[in-house]
Amino acid sequence: MSATALQEAEVSLTTRELEVLALVAAGLSAKEIAQRIAIAPRTVERHIDNARLKLHARNRTHLVTCAIVTGLLSTGLQAELLLAHRYTMLNDTIGQMSAGQLATSI
Known part of the structure; x- marks a missing residue:
């Protein structure tokens, strides 16, 4: 499906x-x-497949591209979500470090 279509x-x-x-x-x-929104990983896969079929996308990368082209996702929202994800990952990493490890890494 073309960008115009x-x-x-x-x-x-x-x-x-x-x-x-x-x-x-x-x-x-x-x-x-699945962990973030408290559903099964297979259910996540099903939602991805449904969205992919509705947007006529060939794979996940194409799905995201189609969603941006159609206005379902904005690049600003995507950037905000990426930053939120990285912040969460950083907090998880810090939470797993011992006090000694944390002191030497600062």
């Missing part, structure tokens, strides 16, 4: 499909998404 198509995704799509755009794996 995508922009003109009226694609509607469920709230959960949009949520999963935004997290995919932020670089999270299905397992990470």
